[in-house]
Amino acid sequence: MNRLTADQARQLAARVVALTQADAAETLVISADDSLTRFADNRIHQNVTETDTRVSVRAVLGNRQGVASTNRLDDESLAGCCADAVAAASAAPADPEFPGLPSPVPVQTPVRAAEAAAGFGPEQRAEVALGIVRQCSSRLIQAAGGVASTLQTVAIGNSLGVDVGMETTSVRATVLAQSDRGGSGWASFFGPDPAGLVADALGDEAATLAQRSEYPADLEPGSYTVVLAPEAVADIVDFLGYLGFSARSFEEGRSFLSGNLEKRIMSELVTISDNACAPESFGLVFDYEGMPKRRVPLIENGVATSVVTDSYWAARTGRENTGHALPAPNAFGPMTLDLMMGAGDSTLDEIIGSVERGVYVTRFHYVNAEDPVPVTLTGMTRDGTFLIEDGALATPLKNQRFTQGAVAALNAVKGVTSERAFFDVMLGSALVPGLLIDGWEFTGQTG
Amino acid sequence: MRDLVFAAINAALVKGARYADARIVDSREQKVSVSDGRVEAIESGESFGIGVRVIADGSWGFASSAAVTTEAAEQLGRQAVAIARASALVAGAPVNLADVGTFDTRWDGPCEVDPFAVSLEEKIALLLEADEAMRAEDAVKLTKSHLGFFRAHKCFGSSEGSYIEQTYTESGGGITAVAVAGGEVLTRSYPNSHGGNWLQGGYEVIRSFDLAGQAPRVAEEAAALLSAAPCPPGVTDLIIDGSQLGLQVHESIGHPTELDRVLGDEAAFAGTSFLGVRDLGQLRYGSEHVTVTADATVAGSIGSFGFDDEGVPAQRDHLITDGALTGFLTSRESARAISRTSNGCMRADGWNRIPLIRMTTVSLEPGEWSLDDLIADTDDGLYVETNSSWSIDDKRLNFQFACEIGWEIKDGERTRMVKNPNYTGITPKFWNSCDAVCSRDHWQVWGLPNCGKGEPMQVAHVAHGASPARFRGIRVGVGR
Ligand SMILES: [Zn+2]
Numbered sequence: 001m002n003r004l005t006a007d008q009a010r011q012l013a014a015r016v017v018a019l020t021q022a023d024a025a026e027t028l029v030i031s032a033d034d035s036l037t038r039f040a041d042n043r044i045h046q047n048v049t050e051t052d053t054r055v056s057v058r059a060v061l062g063n064r065q066g067v068a069s070t071n072r073l074d075d076e077s078l079a080g081c082c083a084d085a086v087a088a089a090s091a092a093p094a095d096p097e098f099p100g101l102p103s104p105v106p107v108q109t110p111v112r113a114a115e116a117a118a119g120f121g122p123e124q125r126a127e128v129a130l131g132i133v134r135q136c137s138s139r140l141i142q143a144a145g146g147v148a149s150t151l152q153t154v155a156i157g158n159s160l161g162v163d164v165g166m167e168t169t170s171v172r173a174t175v176l177a178q179s180d181r182g183g184s185g186w187a188s189f190f191g192p193d194p195a196g197l198v199a200d201a202l203g204d205e206a207a208t209l210a211q212r213s214e215y216p217a218d219l220e221p222g223s224y225t226v227v228l229a230p231e232a233v234a235d236i237v238d239f240l241g242y243l244g245f246s247a248r249s250f251e252e253g254r255s256f257l258s259g260n261l262e263k264r265i266m267s268e269l270v271t272i273s274d275n276a277c278a279p280e281s282f283g284l285v286f287d288y289e290g291m292p293k294r295r296v297p298l299i300e301n302g303v304a305t306s307v308v309t310d311s312y313w314a315a316r317t318g319r320e321n322t323g324h325a326l327p328a329p330n331a332f333g334p335m336t337l338d339l340m341m342g343a344g345d346s347t348l349d350e351i352i353g354s355v356e357r358g359v360y361v362t363r364f365h366y367v368n369a370e371d372p373v374p375v376t377l378t379g380m381t382r383d384g385t386f387l388i389e390d391g392a393l394a395t396p397l398k399n400q401r402f403t404q405g406a407v408a409a410l411n412a413v414k415g416v417t418s419e420r421a422f423f424d425v426m427l428g429s430a431l432v433p434g435l436l437i438d439g440w441e442f443t444g445q446t447g
Numbered sequence: 448m449r450d451l452v453f454a455a456i457n458a459a460l461v462k463g464a465r466y467a468d469a470r471i472v473d474s475r476e477q478k479v480s481v482s483d484g485r486v487e488a489i490e491s492g493e494s495f496g497i498g499v500r501v502i503a504d505g506s507w508g509f510a511s512s513a514a515v516t517t518e519a520a521e522q523l524g525r526q527a528v529a530i531a532r533a534s535a536l537v538a539g540a541p542v543n544l545a546d547v548g549t550f551d552t553r554w555d556g557p558c559e560v561d562p563f564a565v566s567l568e569e570k571i572a573l574l575l576e577a578d579e580a581m582r583a584e585d586a587v588k589l590t591k592s593h594l595g596f597f598r599a600h601k602c603f604g605s606s607e608g609s610y611i612e613q614t615y616t617e618s619g620g621g622i623t624a625v626a627v628a629g630g631e632v633l634t635r636s637y638p639n640s641h642g643g644n645w646l647q648g649g650y651e652v653i654r655s656f657d658l659a660g661q662a663p664r665v666a667e668e669a670a671a672l673l674s675a676a677p678c679p680p681g682v683t684d685l686i687i688d689g690s691q692l693g694l695q696v697h698e699s700i701g702h703p704t705e706l707d708r709v710l711g712d713e714a715a716f717a718g719t720s721f722l723g724v725r726d727l728g729q730l731r732y733g734s735e736h737v738t739v740t741a742d743a744t745v746a747g748s749i750g751s752f753g754f755d756d757e758g759v760p761a762q763r764d765h766l767i768t769d770g771a772l773t774g775f776l777t778s779r780e781s782a783r784a785i786s787r788t789s790n791g792c793m794r795a796d797g798w799n800r801i802p803l804i805r806m807t808t809v810s811l812e813p814g815e816w817s818l819d820d821l822i823a824d825t826d827d828g829l830y831v832e833t834n835s836s837w838s839i840d841d842k843r844l845n846f847q848f849a850c851e852i853g854w855e856i857k858d859g860e861r862t863r864m865v866k867n868p869n870y871t872g873i874t875p876k877f878w879n880s881c882d883a884v885c886s887r888d889h890w891q892v893w894g895l896p897n898c899g900k901g902e903p904m905q906v907a908h909v910a911h912g913a914s915p916a917r918f919r920g921i922r923v924g925v926g927r
Contacts, residue, residue: 034903037533040713041712046801047530048509048530052799053513067488068491069491091489092486126534148902253632331488365841368836368837373630399841401838401845401847403925444845446873
């Protein structure tokens, strides 16, 4: 079985909508080829591929709804799936707040599937792995990481006439370089096709950082000026989206935006939007109800601006539908999947050059939230933490634990880099710069 | 199914594979959730497919598909070999597997009341009853309650001649009350946070939780947290309840003893381990009160099975014995690094994933204390319950956990309630500070349905037996 084209997926969605014996119905089809070559200890140790197509049906009876899904595509299984969705809807109590399925809105679907990603097979992935490994093994450094490609088709149809479909591609590569003298470095790539992926450069970046970070020293816990490389910033922005940018958490008083719209809550250097339609984006331009995504300004020059919605939360709060539905049934509420943080006008090197004494962080590890409203995060630094002295990276440091409110940190931003990069995060992707932040709390370090 | 499994295996052998196994997995699930008096989700799903894993040219390859026909299975077997040959372009030492017997058998997990046969109406009524009981508390502004059911039928075959079919059913659920006021959000959960508790079994599992009966207490504690004091920063004697201690075992003993992590296989994603192979039999992991087992035979645990996904029989093994490191969680490949055979920890999250080393039921064995005696024996301390946040470094050394609720202990009495208590430590130092573990009367198995590992991400259903225990001189109230 092969991955469906956008047209095939739309036709399947329409067929399943028609099969569903309910007042209204919606079908989501996700068809994907996922492949990943993983390496560790300078050799490929896992190499996998998967082809799957899932069909999910939301049946509506009056104001009651139920969902069922399957990856069996024969007629009998699809009919059974539709019947399960109808049975779920008929068991549900009446829900007066359910506004019904959304009506169609025109969606412009750009061509975002890169042909080069389709030809990126196991031999090509191995070649990238080899280029990375050579950069490391020649320096007696151990490389670990992965080279992955995803080819995905998503289509949504409903009985009110929603009929959208789109193919997307993504390629991801990561490199962890480790020396036996405690050095650790990291580099990553995330883009729509393998064109921008230069194996030697990626391997060199990680290996150089590993060499540079050998024999890491202790740091006293306390408050420090930090320069966070873009990958570290991606984790912070990801948690802002998870906890705060949704109309649901906003309405429930659980968001840092609750009661703060139109107020300045972050540094005026901070501008964050959700924008799947930006030309550099490579994800879906509609949400999982088939509604067009639009650019939503969330923080503009530090001022809280708005939140994202889906059909349910738009109706419930009297806002416009911004196209941020997750697949039904969605117990999380609308979510940002394409966060973008505005770039500044200094390079990362210039920003490091401006710091007399501080800490440079390549990336974080295992970040989690301890308190939702201030978005208090704890986590560790990883793969290249350095003291900054007199405007330059100095002594490498052991991995540090931080316990820090993300909103407070973004209110203490003193500089934003001109360089930005895309990262594959918990919620979709994020395009972010590096940041200079004052008063960052390090609360411990690794043993 | 047997024919399809061996069609895939034989196609791989014809193409030159030295070893091949294939798994067909047919799974179904159902989830029901209620929030704020509203049924938020009624959802069912099924997934069916086949995955083929091979060793060719000394390297691994794996291919999987939802197409399960003889022709497609043979095609997958050939594709897996082609992928293995690509792996060999960047090869290390040839992959070798520790020996295992061959089995032709089946295994079925426990299930008294088929949860898929219980009506949706009954499940919804239970959740609405619990939800209403929580919402009776004014300060509770958000409620959630949910039930989930999962069943898998797996058919495994290998080129060494095993063919094993297994079926198991899992049931779980929980309730959460969130009190919100003045920009503060405080949560209380039962029977556990992050997905509730899960066991192998049918609807009888849900009935045993008494979700509606516990709802008023849960809501009351969430409301009380609003006026509780913050956890004062300092160093104190910490008593941790069984559910949080289960997660502590998970993060700071379970993951670091996974031998694939020790050997560096997960370095680039979740990290490695502070342990090395050389530490086996040498390292003092904890105090003499700390004995930890990995047991895939615990009746009713979601960490149990008849055979792992490499066809290795379920076992009970010691990871830590009276404080000394005596074992790792292993696979057939990794076990060779410690000159042992596999203790059967390889599990895959479905037909489309390769098996990885996963925890089974990894438990802190019970001690002798009653919880009341332990609190009475503590002059100045903190008692904490139910995880709210977890983080641990890439070698599993520096951890920080936050809990939903805590109480100060003064002169042997549980006194003032504190909100958002957290604590931090370094793994071996922490376990060496354990001076008392509560008895089997307080010991229970906590199912953890959401352990993430590997790329692409796999979610495993694992479990931990634990009773409350005391740790001396622990740093609490971090960053407060
Ligand atoms: Zn885990």
